[in-house]
Amino acid sequence: MSAVLAVPQDIRNRVHDLIYESCLLLNEERWDDFLDLCDSETFRYVIGNYSPEIGKEQFWLDIDFAGMKHMFEMLPKHNTDHAQLTRQSTVYRLEYAPENEVITATTGFTIYRTHEDGGYAHLDGGSTCLYVVGQYIDRVALRPDGDKLTQRTVWTNTRQLDIGSHYPF
Amino acid sequence: MSWKSVCKLDDLPLGGLTVVTIDGVEVLLARSDKCVTAMPPLCPHMKEPLVNGVFDGENLTCLKHLWQWDVKTGESLGEAEKPLCQYQLRVTDGHVDINMAEELKYEYEA
Amino acid sequence: MSTVAGESPQAKQSADNEVTGRLSKQWSARLPLPDSHLVDTRIYTDPAIFEQEIERIWHKTWLPVCHESELANPLDFRSSGIAGDVPIVIVRGTDGKVRTFLNVCPHRGNLIVRKARGNLSVAEPSGNSNHMTCMFHGWQFNAEGRCVEIPRERAGYQDRVCKAGMGLRQIRTEVAYGGFVWVNLDDDGESLDDYMGGIFDYMKVELESEPLEVFHYQKVVINTNYKYFHETGREFYHDFLHYHNRQTGMMQKGYFDRKYVPYKNGHCLIGLTISQYKAYQGYEDRGLTFPGMPKNGWKGIGLFPGITFNLRSSCLRVNFMTPISENRVLIEVRGLGLKRDDDETRASRIRDFNTIWGPFGRNAHEDFLAIQTQAVAVRPGSGAKYCVMAREEDDTTHDEIGLRCYYSEWSRRMGRLASDPTRTHP
Numbered sequence: 159m160s161a162v163l164a165v166p167q168d169i170r171n172r173v174h175d176l177i178y179e180s181c182l183l184l185n186e187e188r189w190d191d192f193l194d195l196c197d198s199e200t201f202r203y204v205i206g207n208y209s210p211e212i213g214k215e216q217f218w219l220d221i222d223f224a225g226m227k228h229m230f231e232m233l234p235k236h237n238t239d240h241a242q243l244t245r246q247s248t249v250y251r252l253e254y255a256p257e258n259e260v261i262t263a264t265t266g267f268t269i270y271r272t273h274e275d276g277g278y279a280h281l282d283g284g285s286t287c288l289y290v291v292g293q294y295i296d297r298v299a300l301r302p303d304g305d306k307l308t309q310r311t312v313w314t315n316t317r318q319l320d321i322g323s324h325y326p327f
Numbered sequence: 328m329s330w331k332s333v334c335k336l337d338d339l340p341l342g343g344l345t346v347v348t349i350d351g352v353e354v355l356l357a358r359s360d361k362c363v364t365a366m367p368p369l370c371p372h373m374k375e376p377l378v379n380g381v382f383d384g385e386n387l388t389c390l391k392h393l394w395q396w397d398v399k400t401g402e403s404l405g406e407a408e409k410p411l412c413q414y415q416l417r418v419t420d421g422h423v424d425i426n427m428a429e430e431l432k433y434e435y436e437a
Numbered sequence: 438m439s440t441v442a443g444e445s446p447q448a449k450q451s452a453d454n455e456v457t458g459r460l461s462k463q464w465s466a467r468l469p470l471p472d473s474h475l476v477d478t479r480i481y482t483d484p485a486i487f488e489q490e491i492e493r494i495w496h497k498t499w500l501p502v503c504h505e506s507e508l509a510n511p512l513d514f515r516s517s518g519i520a521g522d523v524p525i526v527i528v529r530g531t532d533g534k535v536r537t538f539l540n541v542c543p544h545r546g547n548l549i550v551r552k553a554r555g556n557l558s559v560a561e562p563s564g565n566s567n568h569m570t571c572m573f574h575g576w577q578f579n580a581e582g583r584c585v586e587i588p589r590e591r592a593g594y595q596d597r598v599c600k601a602g603m604g605l606r607q608i609r610t611e612v613a614y615g616g617f618v619w620v621n622l623d624d625d626g627e628s629l630d631d632y633m634g635g636i637f638d639y640m641k642v643e644l645e646s647e648p649l650e651v652f653h654y655q656k657v658v659i660n661t662n663y664k665y666f667h668e669t670g671r672e673f674y675h676d677f678l679h680y681h682n683r684q685t686g687m688m689q690k691g692y693f694d695r696k697y698v699p700y701k702n703g704h705c706l707i708g709l710t711i712s713q714y715k716a717y718q719g720y721e722d723r724g725l726t727f728p729g730m731p732k733n734g735w736k737g738i739g740l741f742p743g744i745t746f747n748l749r750s751s752c753l754r755v756n757f758m759t760p761i762s763e764n765r766v767l768i769e770v771r772g773l774g775l776k777r778d779d780d781e782t783r784a785s786r787i788r789d790f791n792t793i794w795g796p797f798g799r800n801a802h803e804d805f806l807a808i809q810t811q812a813v814a815v816r817p818g819s820g821a822k823y824c825v826m827a828r829e830e831d832d833t834t835h836d837e838i839g840l841r842c843y844y845s846e847w848s849r850r851m852g853r854l855a856s857d858p859t860r861t862h863p
Contacts, residue, residue, distance in 0.1 A: 205797065211515075211553045212507055212654045217787060219797045228719030235680040237803045276806055277660075278813040318656050321805035322796035373577065373586060374565045391565065392575065392588050406589065436585055 165254045165261070173261050173298050174249050176305050181245040181267070184326070189230035197299060197306040198223045205312040205327060207292075219326065226326070238324050239276025243269050243289065245327070259301070260308075265294040269327060276321060290316040290327060333423040336363065344378045344387075352430045354414065356423070359384035362399045365414040365425045370394060371433040372409065387411070409433065465822050472848075472856040473841050474827040478815045480847075480855050481662035487763035488521075494742045494850050495520030496622045499632045501744060501757050503527060504771065505616040506650040508535065512557040512567060512580055516540055516550045518767075519622060520760050525608060526550045526569065527618055528557070530580040537620045538582050539606035542571040549578065549605075582607050615644035615746075615773070617755070634701040636738055642729030643748055652787055653772030655796060659805060661812035663743055663758045663766040664843075669804045670737065670745035670756070671705060671839035674828060678807055681799040685712045685720075686735075695834040703741030703846025705839045710735050712749070717799075720792060725751040725785050727775070739839060741846050752790040764812060770794065770801070823856075 165173075176195060183192040196203075201223040208215050221229065247267040254261050271289035273282040292314035299308050312327045331349050339345050339358040346368055347354050355368040355377050361384060370377055375391040382388075386404060388395045394407035401411035412433065415426035458464075468475060480486055502517045502525065514528045524540040526549065542549050549571045557567050557580060564570025568577040568585060577586035582605040590599065609621045611629045614637045619629050626632075637644065659666070669675060673695070676682040686692050689711065696708040711733050714720045723733050730736075730750060738746040747754045752772055759767040772794065774786040793800045815821040826844070830836040844855040848862045 209654045211656075212651045213554055214652070214654075216653055217791075218653075218655075218795045219791055220784075220788060225719060232680070232718060232799075236799060237678060237680075237806060239802075239806055277809055318658060319796045320657065321659065321809060322657075322798070322802040324797065324799075324802055326797070370565075373568070376560075392586075406592075 165252045169254070169261065169300065170252060172300070172305055173252060173263055176298060176307065177247065177249050177263055177265055177294070177296060180307065180310075181247045185242075185244055187325070189233075193223070193227060193230070195307055196223055196226070196310075197308045200299075200308045201226070201306075202309045203312075203326060204310070205314065207314045207317050209317060229324075229326070233324055236324055239321060240274040241276055241323070242272040242274065243323070243325055243327070244272065244286075245269050247294065259299060261296075261298045261300065263294070263296045263298060265296065267292060267294055267327075290314055290319065292316065292327070329426060329428045330417070330424045331427045333365070333425055336418055336421050336423055339363065339423070342382065342384050344380070344382050346376075346378050349425070349427060352427065354425065357382050357387060357398050359398075361385060363416060363418060363423065364398050364401075365416045366401070366411050367431045367433065369433070371411065372407075374435065464820070467823065468825065468827075470825070470827050472854050473845060474856075475823045475825050476844055476855040477857055478821045478824060479817075479858055481664060481812070481815055482763055482817045483858070484763050486851075486858055487662075487760070489851060490742075491521035491760070493852070494847070495760065496523075497626055497850070498623075498742055499611075499619045499621045499629050501617040501619050501755070502537070503618050504649070504651045504755075504773065505535065505612050505618060506648070506776065507554060508618075510556065513555070514550055514552075514557060514569070514580075515554045516552065518759050519620065520758075522759075522761065523622065524548060525620065527610070527620075528569070528580045535610055535612050535618055536580070536582060537608040537610040537618070538578075539608065541606070542573065542576055543584070543603045543605070544571065544574055544576050544587075547571050547573045576603070578605050615640075615649050615753070615755075632702055633740075634704065636700045636704045636706055636740070639706050640736070640738060640746060640748065643727040643753070644746075646728035648776040649753065649773045650776040650778070651771050651773050652783060653770065653790055653795070655770040657768040657770065657805060658761075658765065659768065659809055659812075660765050661808045662763055663760040665808040665811050666756075666758065666766060666768055666804075667739065667743040667745070667843070668840055669808065670747065671739045671843060672826075672828075672835075672837050673707070674835040674837065675804075675807070676835070678803050679800050681717055681793060684716045685714050686710065688716060689713050693830070693834050697832050697834075697836060697838045699838060699842035703843050705739045705842050707737045707739070707834075707839070710834075723750040723789055725782065725789070727751070727753065739843070741843060749789070749793065751786045752794075754790065754794050 180195050203221055203226055204217055205219040206215055206217040245267050247265050249263055249265045251264040252261055269290040270286050272286045295311040296307055297309040299306050333347055339356055342359050345356045353368040355366050357364050370389040372392055372394050375389050377389055380387055380389045386395055387398045395404040396407055396411045401413045403410050412431040417424050503515045508515050508529045511529055511531045514526055516526045518524050525537055526540040527537045529535050540549050549569050560566055563572035564577055568579050570577045575588045579585050584600040584603040587600055611619045676687050695710045699705045712735050715722050733750050735749045743758045745756045755771045757769045772790040774783055791798055826837040826840040828835055828837040832838050848855050852862050854860045854862055
């Protein structure tokens with residue numbers, strides 16, 4: 159709680175704007191614009207969860223900026239369900255290390271999935287279901303020329319991801 | 328005989344159950360206005376911690392399968408099929424000692 | 438309305454209606470292929486056939502249910518299920534032996550263990566340490582399956598029901614072939630080794646040189662027939678589904694020389710090939726492998742009735758299935774490395790696994806997508822009559838012999854032909 163209060167209001171606003179914008183850009187599948195919010199040198203994107211079945215944390219995606227860029231570039235070459243993912247997020251907690259100009263932000267999210275042609279488009283196309291529940295743990299570097307995401311850890315409570323996704327969360 | 332100092336009598340709550348560790352061995356103490364007794368901490372039936380049971384000042388009941396004993400003597404009451412083991416205990420000048428010549432244990436079925 | 442000079446209105450109409458596809462009669466006619474080369478789509482959609490599959494196949498064959506690393510210590514347990522919704526619990530005894538029991542209380546039929554995984558020495562609200570306790574009435578069972586507690590036994594049952602007669606239903610269990618726990622609901626069937634018929638000799642060095650460990654566990658429930666998913670592990674003609682395979686596999690010299698080798702009991706292996714992962718943008722060569730496995734090597738085993746062991750150089754993927762109904766299946770995907778991996782090695786294996794087989798990987802999504810839409814296309818009444826499995830390419834990569842060997846075994850065990858389930862298997 160004290161960490162939240164300690165973050166100056168202008169910085170809070172900047173970080174909130176950055177995280178919400180990142181969600182909107184992903185919703186809109188504007189991959190290049192999303193990458194513009196990420197630090198090209200240090201960015202790391204991780205999706206993980208805890209599996210009680212094997213008693214371990216597991217990581218289902220762990221890539222850097224270049225890896226993410228490749229992933230986006232290859233999307234048109236792959237078959238996909240074309241499901242639209244809609245992220246609803248709330249930034250809950252900011253922890254500030256002023257000496258490093260770094261913020262760690264914890265954001266709760268849900269992702270809804272609107273089906274298109276992954277099944278019977280005639281029947282299911284346009285229907286929506288709740289897909290994933292989890293948190294983003296973001297590290298944001300505060301910079302005069304524009305704040306950047308240096309790491310996003312997507313920690314999901316949901317472990318059944320149905321047929322999976324070629325899109326990041 | 329191997330008498331060990333446990334605590335002051337007043338450290339034990341009246342009508343309460345207390346677990347202490349003496350030389351690495353857990354011991355359950357029950358104190359009321361009628362008695363002070365020391366016993367192994369687990370139920371002789373299925374190893375349930377007896378500190379989670381109910382002590383009314385005379386009788387102790389394990390809440391798992393409702394085995395019950397007279398705490399003063401350790402004798403079985405009601406459902407209980409085995410008596411409680413008890414450590415020898417003495418109170419001298421308001422101080423509690425128990426005889427820990429050996430750790431008391433129950434035989435459990437596999 | 439004007440018409441083109443020299444052409445009557447009737448002639449134009451008839452040209453518009455020219456049949457370019459097949460009419461119902463031709464569409465429904467069976468291709469002139471032998472029984473081994475096609476299957477009737479009813480085997481994917483008929484609930485009565487599904488029930489018979491459970492009884493005649495899934496309850497009679499050896500099935501893997503977990504890996505030994507998921508219950509490494511004495512009194513570790515793992516709950517799971519077998520085809521047709523048979524709940525089971527796998528327990529490692531204080532003697533180190535792994536045993537499997539029906540996870541059903543003999544008293545009033547409740548689940549005994551509810552957690553996916555745990556250790557019996559940990560106290561639960563339902564019971565004390567070292568036993569499995571049914572929370573409903575407090576009956577307790579030890580790790581060997583003996584009933585050790587019936588609360589108020591004598592008061593209620595006198596001598597009519599007693600612990601000695603109320604042990605758990607024990608299920609045949611073996612730990613083998615890379616440390617997997619295999620079970621068989623049939624008390625009298627053949628041994629695990631006989632059932633495998635030596636197919637695991639093909640991966641013996643990779644699987645048996647040292648202990649393995651699970652690093653990836655994923656559940657996928659899909660509304661489809663389980664056989665569709667298993668088929669994706671038995672034919673590689675569907676390389677055309679995967680851009681990744683076309684780029685890293687099909688383009689390589691010798692790719693089409695891979696051999697399928699059918700084994701007894703419907704099992705089948707697919708020969709070693711070398712992939713060029715760096716041909717896929719952003720990917721690298723895989724120097725990291727398994728013992729005995731060449732750099733960038735890839736080999737696989739498909740087991741009847743629906744298990745695949747797929748080893749792509751640095752990581753082993755093992756898929757099991759729990760068929761739930763004729764149109765619903767639970768797929769369990771495991772990724773394994775070597776138990777002795779250091780952090781860096783393990784991370785590298787996980788990265789390799791994720792690129793293709795993870796839920797965000799290139800291939801898994803496409804395979805699941807394909808079997809989901811396949812189930813849509815062959816819903817009862819959709820008009821789909823046959824699935825054709827007629828490719829013959831000298832038993833190599835795009836030959837469909839892997840499918841044919843599966844359906845030959847299927848027909849034998851079911852006593853009816855996959856190509857026409859109304860006919861008896863000769």
